[in-house]
Amino acid sequence: MARLTADDEPVTLSEAPARSLTMIEAINDALDTMLERDPDVILMGEDIGYFGGVFRCTAGLQEKYGHTRVFDTPISECGIIGVAVGMGAYGLRPVPEIQFADYIYPGLDQLISEAARLRYRSAGEFIAPLTVRSPFGGGIFGGQTHSQSPEALFTHVAGLKTVVPSTPHDAKGLLIAAIEDNDPVVFFEPKRIYNGPFDGYYDRPTRPWKDHPDARVPEGYYSIPLGKARIVREGSALTVLAYGTMVHVAEGVCREKGVDAEIIDLRTLVPLDIEAVENSVEKTGKCLVLHEATRTSGFGAELAALVQERCFYHLEAPVERVTGFDTPYPHSLEWAYFPGPIRVGEAIDKLLEA
Amino acid sequence: MARAASSSSGKTKRAPAKKPAAQATASAGKSGDNFALHSLQEAFQQDPRFDATAEELLTFYERMLLIRRFEEKAGQLYGLGLIGGFCHLYIGQEAVAVGLQDALQGGKDSVITGYRDHGHMLAYGIDPKIIMAELTGRQAGISHGKGGSMHMFSTEHAFYGGHGIVGAQVPLGAGLAFAHKYRGDGGVCMAYFGDGAANQGQVYETFNMASLWKLPIVFVIENNQYAMGTSVKRSSAETEFYRRGTAFRIPGMKVNGMDVLEVRKAAEIAVAHVRDGNGPVLMELNTYRYRGHSMSDPAKYRTREEVQGVRDHSDPIEGAKAELIKLGVDEDKLKDLDKRIRAQVAEAADFAESSPEPAPSELYTDVLVETY
Ligand SMILES: Cc1ncc(C[n+]2csc(CCOP(=O)(O)OP(=O)(O)O)c2C)c(N)n1
Ligand SMILES: [Mg+2]
Numbered sequence: 001m002a003r004l005t006a007d008d009e010p011v012t013l014s015e016a017p018a019r020s021l022t023m024i025e026a027i028n029d030a031l032d033t034m035l036e037r038d039p040d041v042i043l044m045g046e047d048i049g050y051f052g053g054v055f056r057c058t059a060g061l062q063e064k065y066g067h068t069r070v071f072d073t074p075i076s077e078c079g080i081i082g083v084a085v086g087m088g089a090y091g092l093r094p095v096p097e098i099q100f101a102d103y104i105y106p107g108l109d110q111l112i113s114e115a116a117r118l119r120y121r122s123a124g125e126f127i128a129p130l131t132v133r134s135p136f137g138g139g140i141f142g143g144q145t146h147s148q149s150p151e152a153l154f155t156h157v158a159g160l161k162t163v164v165p166s167t168p169h170d171a172k173g174l175l176i177a178a179i180e181d182n183d184p185v186v187f188f189e190p191k192r193i194y195n196g197p198f199d200g201y202y203d204r205p206t207r208p209w210k211d212h213p214d215a216r217v218p219e220g221y222y223s224i225p226l227g228k229a230r231i232v233r234e235g236s237a238l239t240v241l242a243y244g245t246m247v248h249v250a251e252g253v254c255r256e257k258g259v260d261a262e263i264i265d266l267r268t269l270v271p272l273d274i275e276a277v278e279n280s281v282e283k284t285g286k287c288l289v290l291h292e293a294t295r296t297s298g299f300g301a302e303l304a305a306l307v308q309e310r311c312f313y314h315l316e317a318p319v320e321r322v323t324g325f326d327t328p329y330p331h332s333l334e335w336a337y338f339p340g341p342i343r344v345g346e347a348i349d350k351l352l353e354a
Numbered sequence: 355m356a357r358a359a360s361s362s363s364g365k366t367k368r369a370p371a372k373k374p375a376a377q378a379t380a381s382a383g384k385s386g387d388n389f390a391l392h393s394l395q396e397a398f399q400q401d402p403r404f405d406a407t408a409e410e411l412l413t414f415y416e417r418m419l420l421i422r423r424f425e426e427k428a429g430q431l432y433g434l435g436l437i438g439g440f441c442h443l444y445i446g447q448e449a450v451a452v453g454l455q456d457a458l459q460g461g462k463d464s465v466i467t468g469y470r471d472h473g474h475m476l477a478y479g480i481d482p483k484i485i486m487a488e489l490t491g492r493q494a495g496i497s498h499g500k501g502g503s504m505h506m507f508s509t510e511h512a513f514y515g516g517h518g519i520v521g522a523q524v525p526l527g528a529g530l531a532f533a534h535k536y537r538g539d540g541g542v543c544m545a546y547f548g549d550g551a552a553n554q555g556q557v558y559e560t561f562n563m564a565s566l567w568k569l570p571i572v573f574v575i576e577n578n579q580y581a582m583g584t585s586v587k588r589s590s591a592e593t594e595f596y597r598r599g600t601a602f603r604i605p606g607m608k609v610n611g612m613d614v615l616e617v618r619k620a621a622e623i624a625v626a627h628v629r630d631g632n633g634p635v636l637m638e639l640n641t642y643r644y645r646g647h648s649m650s651d652p653a654k655y656r657t658r659e660e661v662q663g664v665r666d667h668s669d670p671i672e673g674a675k676a677e678l679i680k681l682g683v684d685e686d687k688l689k690d691l692d693k694r695i696r697a698q699v700a701e702a703a704d705f706a707e708s709s710p711e712p713a714p715s716e717l718y719t720d721v722l723v724e725t726y
Binding site: 046050051075078106141145328332 | 438439440469491492497499500501502504505518519520521550551553554555556581582583584588589590654655711712714716717718721
C-alpha cells in the first residue's frame with residue numbers, strides 16, 4: 001500500500017534500513033533512539049524500569065541507560081506528572097508513562113492546571129516539554145479500568161497536544177516528534193493494536209504486524225510532524241475519519257464490502273490536520289467519523305462540527321458518527337459495546353445510500 | 355472446649371511477645387505523644403494471639419480454605435478462557451480478610467477494598483456462586499456481569515466494593531466512616547489497600563481528614579511485599595507502613611498477616627479503639643501473594659524459592675491446620691471439610707459457566723438513575 005501524507009511529502013528516511021516491528025517494539029525503538037540522542041530525555045513510570053513496562057514498551061532500557069534515566073516510580077500518578085512538569089521547566093525532557101489511560105485521572109490536575117498553562121502564564125518563559133505516554137482503548141476485555149478512550153478530555157484543554165498512532169511506523173516517528181516537541185503531549189497508544197492490526201473481527205484469528213507494510217520501521221532517527229494526517233486509502237465514495245484502532249476497523253470494513261472510501265488516519269487530534277479533512281470531504285461529499293470513546297462530547301463531535309463549518313456546501317448527507325455508547329466500558333458485552341465492523345458497515349451503507 | 359491459644363500446644367507456637375524498651379518507657383509517661391501512637395501495638399504485643407476455641411479456629415480454617423479453593427478454581431476458569439480480562443487472586447493472603455472480618459459486627463460495620471476482592475467477599479459471607487458468575491460476566495453475577503472481578507458490591511453485607519483504581523477506595527472509606535458517625539449508628543469502616551496503594555497522595559489526604567475529624571475507620575494495609583512487579587523497597591521510602599500514620603497522629607499496628615489468630619486479635623484491639631470514638635487506626639498486615647499480580651504476570655521480579663519458602667513455612671491455612679490437629683481435631687474431619695468446600699466451589703463454577711450473559715440492553719441500565 002502506498003504511503004501518502006496529506007501533502008504528499010515523504011516523511012521517512014527511505015534510505016534507512018527498515019525491519020518489521022510490532023508497535024511495542026517501535027515505541028521501544030523510539031525511546032531508545034531519543035535516550036541515545038538527547039541526555040535530557042528521562043523515562044519514568046510504574047513498573048517501567050526493572051520490569052520493562054506491563055506491555056514491555058520500555059524493556060531493556062534501564063539496563064542500557066541506567067537507573068538515573070529510566071526508573072520506576074511509586075503508584076502516584078499525580079506526583080509522576082507533577083514531577084515531570086518541574087523537570088521540564090528546568091530543561092529536561094521527561095517521558096512519563098501512565099500504565100493505562102484509565103489511571104491518568106489522578107494526574108489531571110497537574111496536566112491541566114500546570115503542564116498545559118505554564119507556557120501561557122509565563123508568557124513563554126517556561127515550557128512543559130513532557131510527553132505522557134499511555135496505553136488506551138478497548139478490545140482486550142479490560143472492563144472499565146483498562147479500556148477507556150479519554151482523548152477528548154485532553155483535546156478540550158488548550159495547551160495540550162494529543163497524539164494517537166495507528167501503526168508501528170507512525171508510532172516511532174510520532175513519539176520522537178512528541179518528545180522533541182516543546183509543548184506537553186499526551187501520547188495515547190492503542191493497546192489493542194500493540195501486537196497486530198486488529199480490524200474488529202474479534203472472532204477471527206489475530207494477525208501479527210509482521211507482514212503489514214506499515215510495520216516496516218526504519219532504523220535510527222526519524223520523525224513525523226505533529227499535525228499531519230495520513231491518507232490510509234484514497235477513494236471517492238466517502239471520507240472516513242479515524243485514529244488508533246478504528247483506522248484498522250475502517251480498513252477492514254471497506255475491504256470486506258469493497259467500498260471506495262477515503263480513509264484518513266488523523267494521527268494527531270491536536271494539532272489537527274484540518275486541511276486533509278477538508279480536501280477529502282470536498283472531494284467525496286460524505287463523511288463518517290469513528291472513535292471508540294463515548295459519543296457525547298467525544299472528539300467526533302468536534303470533527304462533525306468542523307466538517308459542517310468548512311464543507312457544508314459540499315456535503316451530500318449529514319455527517320455520521322460511529323462511537324462507543326454513552327456508558328462506562330462494560331466487563332461483559334464488550335463486542336456489543338465496541339464500535340465494530342457491523343456498526344461501521346451500517347453507517348457506511350447509510351451514507352452511500354444517501 | 356479446648357482454647358487454641360491457651361492450650362499448651364497453642365502457647366508453644368505463639369510468637370514471643372516483644373516489649374521494646376523505648377516503647378515501654380513511653381507508655382510510662384501517662385498520655386504522652388508516643389504513648390498514644392504506640393499503645394495499641396503494645397497492648398497487642400503483650401498477648402498477640404486470639405484465644406480461639408477449636409470450633410472458632412475451625413471456622414476460620416473453613417473460611418480460609420473456601421477462599422483458597424475458590425481462587426484456585428477461578429485461576430482454572432481463567433485458563434480455560436471462561437474468565438476474561440483482569441483477575442487478581444488472593445491466594446496466600448486468606449488470613450487477613452478472615453481474621454479481620456471476624457472482629458467486625460455484621461449489619462453494623464462497613465468494608466471497602468481494592469480490586470483483589472474475591473477473598474474479602476467470601477470472608478464476608480457472600481455467596482460464591484454470584485461472585486464466580488460476576489467473574490465470568492454473567493447476568494446472575496453480583497454486578498450483573500458489568501463490574502467483573504474487580505468491581506463487586508453488596509449492600510446486604512455492607513461491602514462497598516471492589517475498586518479498580520489503586521488507592522481510590524481509601525477516601526471513600528473515610529466517607530463511609532463519616533456517615534457512620536453522622537448517623538450515630540455505632541458502626542466502623544474497615545478500608546483495605548495495598549502496599550503499592552499506600553503511595554497514592556489521596557491516602558494521606560484521607561489520613562489527615564480521618565484523624566482531624568476522628569472518624570471511625572480502620573485503615574488496613576495489606577503488605578504483600580509487591581505492587582505488581584515492584585517490591586516494597588523499590589517504591590517506598592518508609593517500608594514500615596504502620597508508621598505512616600504517625601504524622602497524622604494515627605496509631606499504627608504491625609501484624610503478622612499469615613497467622614489468622616494474630617490478625618483476629620489485632621483487629622479486636624483496633625476496632626475497639628475506633629469504636630470508642632478515638633479516631634482511626636492504621637494496621638499493617640504483613641502477608642504474601644503466591645500467584646502473579648494478575649493472570650498475565652511472568653513473575654520475573656522474585657524467585658521461585660522466595661515463593662516456595664513462604665508456602666512451606668508460613669502458609670496461613672497449613673498453620674491453622676497443624677494447630678487444629680494438635681488440638682485434637684480429627685484429620686478425617688478436615689478432609690471431609692475440604693471435600694465439602696471443593697463441591698461448593700465446583701457448584702459455583704458450574705453456575706457461573708451455565709448462567710446466561712446479560713442482555714445487550716443491560717449496557718444502558720444503571721448509568722444514571724433515569725433510564726436514557
Ligand atoms: C491509579 C492506578 N494506577 C495504577 C494502576 C495499575 N495497578 C493495578 S494494581 C497495581 C499494583 C497495586 O499494588 P498494591 O497496592 O500493593 O496491591 P496488591 O496488588 O499487591 O494487592 C497497579 C500499579 C491502577 N489500577 N490504578
Ligand atoms: Mg501489594
